[in-house]
Amino acid sequence: MTIPQLSSEQLGAAREAATQARRARAELKDKVKGGELSFSTALDKALEDETLSRIKVIDLLRSVPRVGVTRATEIMENLQIAPNRRIRGLGRHQVERLNEQFG
Numbered sequence: 001m002t003i004p005q006l007s008s009e010q011l012g013a014a015r016e017a018a019t020q021a022r023r024a025r026a027e028l029k030d031k032v033k034g035g036e037l038s039f040s041t042a043l044d045k046a047l048e049d050e051t052l053s054r055i056k057v058i059d060l061l062r063s064v065p066r067v068g069v070t071r072a073t074e075i076m077e078n079l080q081i082a083p084n085r086r087i088r089g090l091g092r093h094q095v096e097r098l099n100e101q102f103g
Helices: 008-034 039-048 057-062 069-078 092-102
Strands: none
Touching (some): 039 057
């Protein structure tokens, strides 16, 4: 299958959409890091929004104050969540256990 050729306008629109999505995800993580949003609230918000649901779980965990690489990895292992899992890929029980952990 060949890659479709896009016009410069289509490429520009795609770049803009990708930039907006990255900014939205970064803003959510910054709000969690700054204490404006709790982890549970951010998780609920990400589950409802298609753009935000593409954040990796470990990245959102690492944005929580006092949770670094080691603790985030430990939490993921304890809750049996794959290291490359994104929020939209979490099961109902995994979401519940994450909310219990930070609720």
